[in-house]
Amino acid sequence: MAKTNPKYIFVVGGVMSGVGKGITTSSLGNILQARGFSVTAFKIDPYINVDAGTMNPTEHGETFVLFDGHETDQDMGNYERFMDITLDRDNYMTTGLVYKTVIEKERNLEYKGRCVQVVPDIPREVISRIKRSVAKHQADIAIIEIGGTVGEYENILFLEAIRMLKIENPADVITVMVSYVPTPSKVGEMKTKPTQHAVRTLNGTGIQPDFIVARADKPLDDKRKEKIGIFCNVRTEDVISAPDVETIYDVPLNFERDHLSDLVLAKLGLKAKRQSDGKWAKQVKKLKSAKREVRVAVVGKYFKTGDYVLTDAYISVIEALKHAACAEGAKLKLDWLDSAEFEEDPKTVSELKQYDGVLIPGGFGSRGIEGKIKVIEHCRKNKIPYFGLCYGMQLMVIEFARNVAGLKGAHTAEVNPKAPYVVVDIMPEQKEKLAKKDYGATMRLGQYEAVIKKGTQAAGAYKSKSVLERHRHRYEINPEYVEKIEKKGLVFSGTSPDGRLMEIAELPKSEHPFFLATQFHPEFQSSLLHPHPLFVAFLRACKK
Ligand code: GLN
Numbered sequence: 001m002a003k004t005n006p007k008y009i010f011v012v013g014g015v016m017s018g019v020g021k022g023i024t025t026s027s028l029g030n031i032l033q034a035r036g037f038s039v040t041a042f043k044i045d046p047y048i049n050v051d052a053g054t055m056n057p058t059e060h061g062e063t064f065v066l067f068d069g070h071e072t073d074q075d076m077g078n079y080e081r082f083m084d085i086t087l088d089r090d091n092y093m094t095t096g097l098v099y100k101t102v103i104e105k106e107r108n109l110e111y112k113g114r115c116v117q118v119v120p121d122i123p124r125e126v127i128s129r130i131k132r133s134v135a136k137h138q139a140d141i142a143i144i145e146i147g148g149t150v151g152e153y154e155n156i157l158f159l160e161a162i163r164m165l166k167i168e169n170p171a172d173v174i175t176v177m178v179s180y181v182p183t184p185s186k187v188g189e190m191k192t193k194p195t196q197h198a199v200r201t202l203n204g205t206g207i208q209p210d211f212i213v214a215r216a217d218k219p220l221d222d223k224r225k226e227k228i229g230i231f232c233n234v235r236t237e238d239v240i241s242a243p244d245v246e247t248i249y250d251v252p253l254n255f256e257r258d259h260l261s262d263l264v265l266a267k268l269g270l271k272a273k274r275q276s277d278g279k280w281a282k283q284v285k286k287l288k289s290a291k292r293e294v295r296v297a298v299v300g301k302y303f304k305t306g307d308y309v310l311t312d313a314y315i316s317v318i319e320a321l322k323h324a325a326c327a328e329g330a331k332l333k334l335d336w337l338d339s340a341e342f343e344e345d346p347k348t349v350s351e352l353k354q355y356d357g358v359l360i361p362g363g364f365g366s367r368g369i370e371g372k373i374k375v376i377e378h379c380r381k382n383k384i385p386y387f388g389l390c391y392g393m394q395l396m397v398i399e400f401a402r403n404v405a406g407l408k409g410a411h412t413a414e415v416n417p418k419a420p421y422v423v424v425d426i427m428p429e430q431k432e433k434l435a436k437k438d439y440g441a442t443m444r445l446g447q448y449e450a451v452i453k454k455g456t457q458a459a460g461a462y463k464s465k466s467v468l469e470r471h472r473h474r475y476e477i478n479p480e481y482v483e484k485i486e487k488k489g490l491v492f493s494g495t496s497p498d499g500r501l502m503e504i505a506e507l508p509k510s511e512h513p514f515f516l517a518t519q520f521h522p523e524f525q526s527s528l529l530h531p532h533p534l535f536v537a538f539l540r541a542c543k544k
Helices: 021-034 074-083 095-107 118-137 153-168 193-204 222-232 248-257 260-267 279-289 312-327 339-344 346-354 369-381 391-403 428-435 457-462 479-487 533-543
Strands: 007-013 039-045 063-065 071-073 092-094 141-146 173-180 211-216 239-243 292-300 330-338 357-360 386-389 422-426 444-452 466-473 475-477 491-495 502-506 515-518
Touching (some): 007 021, 007 153, 021 141, 021 173, 021 248, 021 260, 039 071, 039 118, 063 074, 063 466, 071 074, 074 248, 074 312, 095 118, 095 153, 118 141, 118 153, 153 173, 173 193, 193 222, 211 222, 248 260, 248 279, 279 312, 292 312, 292 339, 292 533, 312 533, 330 339, 339 346, 339 369, 346 369, 357 391, 357 533, 369 386, 386 391, 386 533, 391 515, 422 428, 444 457, 444 502, 457 491, 457 502, 457 533, 475 479, 479 491, 515 533
Parallel strands (some): 039 141, 292 357, 357 386
Antiparallel strands (some): 422 475, 444 466, 502 515
């Protein structure tokens, strides 16, 4: 059967950022998939950084690593989690990357000597990337989220791409604007004016939104829908109510209350291939109805920005914990603990008593390190379930080396390359890169195989001899110390196939209910419908 043209749905933001464009994009993908279409998703970020790998997590949030090693924005993680799809480097672009490509092509004479211009050449490059990727994924529908909000001049060239793609394919391109509808406390009424202005601004770039997703603290009443419809030039039914929700996983279900998939498909001239199978709704119900509380502490350092606490730097970890809690029928209660506080006052580790489990996620540099090591020691000695990710594994090995294997002063070369026992060392291939200050996209990145040792906790969780997991690190467990450490009881239950790189470390179940850590980032491969087995094993241990 001949495939119809691929369809393109652009998602843009109005009024202000941070109100849920990423979740809207993900949820839209989720409901269209449920109607039988193959969907792919893109994120376009308007900054000059070529990728998200060099950005400070406190400011920018998590760097999400794709299987192919591309370092991207956290929204890519939401797409993968909501749609259970695997995206690749072509699904993510920044202004920096697009310009870099165009400039390289110009240097290679690919424009055959003509004058290369911002318009149309930059939007054309954006369009050709999207088309190439849609063809590769054989997608029926592509959803493309444009970072920032309309009216910022940073993203104008991407809005130009929408306009140009629509000239070519008028029936195949629609635009969704996610806008914020505030209810100022002194006014006591939802105000639609900011949304009206945002739509005007979008109109100024030659684009009329087909749908308006109205983010607000409460559902929109009919009166507000009508008003937005009339002033923003859309039908009332195309104004979609998107109130605050108990869990982000409710959003696809809420969209369907306003019949969004039917409306979008009709506008794109597509016929639904099936009704939703209800799996998602069932899982969300399970998530929300769990009663048995499990308290987990995440000990990190990328929380504070000014007077505010943001947890964006650890979003995939948080979501993976939620997925696992749902699988185990547990209600997750998460707390954020700043590792620096344990460093200032080591006695505070006794506060960890109140938790059923502790997780230390990835990190870089020396701040808060000794605090984390104290926390790990406390978990080991008091048999509190501990799950370490990346730096969380390196620090677990350092703790064990110092306090059990008798390697006093053991450390990582990242913090002290002159330590008496460098049990975590720079990977040989990384040395040169650091010497040349070649920092961008040069870590050990993306998916690599790990082989799992029989009879271990890891083997019990994975039920598989070999797994593929995503990485992002420069340092590794120093192979010189592996034997010494293993002799004292820590088991390296996962290694690279050649046995050189340690991928998982754990204490046997007879010693500790759960003391396990991974060099890779399992959090990047967990979704509500497919929770990650190691997170599930951790949650199960916490529940006990
Ligand atoms: N800083 C450590 C390394 O580079 C760990 C990285 C991480 O936790 N992602 O190896």
